Amino acid sequence: MKPRLSLLILCILLPLFSAAAQDTLKTAFKYKDARELTLLGKPATVQDSGYHRINEPQRKDVPKAVAGLATNSAGIMVQFQTNSKAIKLKWALAKFNTLWNMTPAAINGLDLYGWNGKNWQYVATARPTALQNEDLVVSNLDGQLRHYRVHLPLYAAAEQVQVGVEESATLEKAYQDFIPRKKVVIYGSSITQGASASRPGMAYPAILSRQLNLETFNLGFSGSGKMELPLADILGQMEADVYVLDCVPNPSPEQIKERAVPFIKRLRELRPNTPILMVESIFRENAHWDQEKKVTVTRQNQEFRKAFDQLKKEKFANLYYLPTKDLIGHDHEATLDGSHLTDVGFTRLADKVGKQLKKLLR
Amino acid sequence: MKPRLSLLILCILLPLFSAAAQDTLKTAFKYKDARELTLLGKPATVQDSGYHRINEPQRKDVPKAVAGLATNSAGIMVQFQTNSKAIKLKWALAKFNTLWNMTPAAINGLDLYGWNGKNWQYVATARPTALQNEDLVVSNLDGQLRHYRVHLPLYAAAEQVQVGVEESATLEKAYQDFIPRKKVVIYGSSITQGASASRPGMAYPAILSRQLNLETFNLGFSGSGKMELPLADILGQMEADVYVLDCVPNPSPEQIKERAVPFIKRLRELRPNTPILMVESIFRENAHWDQEKKVTVTRQNQEFRKAFDQLKKEKFANLYYLPTKDLIGHDHEATLDGSHLTDVGFTRLADKVGKQLKKLLR
Incomplete structure (x- = not known):
């Protein structure tokens, strides 16, 4: 069932219009796992490797629905700094969810913000299409060293999240000030x-x-x-x-x-x-x-x-x-x-x- | 492909949470086709029976993409008046569309507004699940005679739209003042x-x-x-x-x-x-x-x-x-x-x- 479902989802999500950056870059990319960067919004009480909100042993004490939803990555954020001119995001979901009153972007996607010197400013949204996703979310950046923040999916369990930058660029944890x-x-x-x-x-x-x-x-x-x-x-x-x-x-x-x-x-x-x-x-x-x-x-x-x-x-x-x-x-x-x-x-x-x-x- | 697709969509849209009125009413309903009520936002130049935005013979003169999208019911509205205590909406779509950056509600669903004496006030959204849809959008209304407006799907072609009210209630076109x-x-x-x-x-x-x-x-x-x-x-x-x-x-x-x-x-x-x-x-x-x-x-x-x-x-x-x-x-x-x-x-x-x-x- 699963492979067929994700293939089908891929088909029905084929864009009527395109908003994401077109992945025609020749540049090679390097990746870091989000766990090696700065994680925010994941409770310190959670020891699981996943982006969960309640620690696995505690999930047996709560109602079943809560235990399931606790694996959704809602509210968890990844921060990093890079001078790359392009940013890719790769992520894997436990399940590709669909709801009549939410966008696939909110349920299964990621949001990228950049620090503009004063505020966190919206940059782009990473488009989800299946269980395994990869998206060139922004390119043609100015190449300045800058902090970025990624908000993880709200109604799905993100299992793996990786940040990709140009091979020649820096990619580090956030400074303490951020x-x-x-x-x-x-x-x-x-x-x-x-x-x-x-x-x-x-x-x-x-x-x-x-x-x-x-x-x-x-x-x-x-x-x-x-x-x-x-x-x-x-x-x-x-x-x-x-x-x-x-x-x-x-x-x-x-x-x-x-x-x-x-x-x-x-x-x-x-x-x-x-x-x-x-x-x-x-x-x-x-x-x-x-x-x-x-x-x-x-x-x-x-x-x-x-x-x-x-x-x-x-x-x-x-x-x-x-x-x-x-x-x-x-x-x-x-x-x-x-x-x-x-x-x-x-x-x-x-x-x-x-x-x-x-x-x-x- | 089509029956399997709609069945699958039905499954994946099974609600994690419910917002629409639960259909446990014992009341019998009667229906009118939207074409017998008051239609707004459909150009007078369009003679097709569907909720189209460009008339069929003219669609051959425009780019293919425009011709296809012209069958989407974006912007078309149905007005009526009723004293029913509950309202159902039935609608059929040519295709159940899915996009990563829109909700199924906006693509394939309907919105109900009511006239509160001063403004059009949001009442409820009709949940789309498949090609054929039926939803009890509101119940336990006060039973006053009132005008309502329904906004049709934005990114799908609505083929049939019917308004349902309690069998004992009135259901008429809008007064000229509305x-x-x-x-x-x-x-x-x-x-x-x-x-x-x-x-x-x-x-x-x-x-x-x-x-x-x-x-x-x-x-x-x-x-x-x-x-x-x-x-x-x-x-x-x-x-x-x-x-x-x-x-x-x-x-x-x-x-x-x-x-x-x-x-x-x-x-x-x-x-x-x-x-x-x-x-x-x-x-x-x-x-x-x-x-x-x-x-x-x-x-x-x-x-x-x-x-x-x-x-x-x-x-x-x-x-x-x-x-x-x-x-x-x-x-x-x-x-x-x-x-x-x-x-x-x-x-x-x-x-x-x-x-x-x-x-x-x-």
Whole structure:
């Protein structure tokens, strides 16, 4: 099945239009494995060689769906410096995934950014076509020594990632100055994982990492961010300057009522002083129309708020709350399907969460 | 090949997460073909029963790629009114297309908007899975009589489209007040056609249709908007209050030099008084890095500008020009792949083009 599937995918992805650099270069390339360069956003608790988000032995303690999604490389970044005039990316996926509400680029592809002297600036997206991929993402660069960052696939497990540069060029780890000092762990749903960003760099933890110079850790699990206690243990074992809990969309109102307080208490036991930011669910767009969904989303947020109020009553310090009100704007155009944010929504959400983080990280 | 392909696509599109309404309703539904409701954005010159953008006999006069893409339903809209508490959409596609830089939702799916008393407000997206599709897009509505609009697939040929409502509900054409009086024809590239909007309603001609209450006609042809003379004839045969020419990205600088002036002169012969808005190409994001691409995009826009200057010198009236400068903002985050706009880019482009249109339509 597998070979036929990848061949077929290759066929159906044949471009109607081309955006990537045409690979007509005569230059020879040399490669380094991403593990030999600078990795960011991969928890230090993860010892697996893969680009996983929860360490293999811990995956038996979490729901099966979480264990599977933990192998997706969402939020993991590779940094390096080179003076090459062209950059290639090679990567292998465990499975080529397809979803009706995401682009193959976001699910299985890579995003390249370059440091322009002031900011991380978008350079190009590497086009995925099959399980094994190779793409000349940019050529005709000016040949200056520069730092680059690659965001890994959001909804697939990257097994191998290699960076290729011209044989005569340098290719080294990032300088210390290019490694963010502050760490933020974000736990949540598909929205945190990055559905429906247009490409990996537009998931909101990725936007925050660039805009606020943070090492963000994406612990978003599609449909599965439901505050089971083992997840509090996993979060608490990770170093963080702030924890963001964006885990209201998946659990039922009853589950939130039952789980939110014990989850946060457990996290607090492990990390007595780290600020925790609780984020309400975005008000789903279809809930403006579907009267039943309206009730459910409202109740989910109410139960999360009650948990916050109870913990504040119990004198919990360093606990902060971000209500749904302005999270994704008011023009109703921030989602792809009523639930999952497009780049418009992620830009707005990153702005709101970012404002809180700036205060907490002062 | 076809049945196997659609079965396979069905399998690989099995949702990791669900956003559409679950179809557990007991209610019986009745259907009307979209052709019996109110169609907008389909040129009056098109007599084919399909949702095509150029009439069949005329397709032999245009390049083969344009003829093929003209069968894609980009920009065509269905309006209706109903008091149903649930809405289903059924649609058949000639081919289920897949692209690495677009969502299946945008390529093959439908978008539902509802009139909220002030604006067209997003309701839901219909999920495409195969050649034949049926989706309960919204349920538990309040049962008020209301107008709705459906945007058809951007990169596939919709062959049949049916709207379904509860058997006891009304389902009628739109009232005259809900039909825009002004018509704008937009001719261009993949950007005009709608790559890489997240869903059909976020292509910029669709955004303009809602925000400015226009009947927009999407004549965007992916990779193929190159100003051949027969296209000027086709545009000139369509009624329009303004023509927008967003056709710089595809032709080479040499082609623009050769074609732009004769193309606009031909259009002017057919429509002596209709305002024409010439829009420069967005400055492609990868052209900030790739020194060769930088030269090409710059030259494309320069040649278009020269054409404008020449025509103004020749005393052409009602000719307007929108330079690339602020079209997609300056944060470099408006594209999916350096060339094609995400919803962020389309929102910005619609704003800039919209400001010009408002002046021209006064």
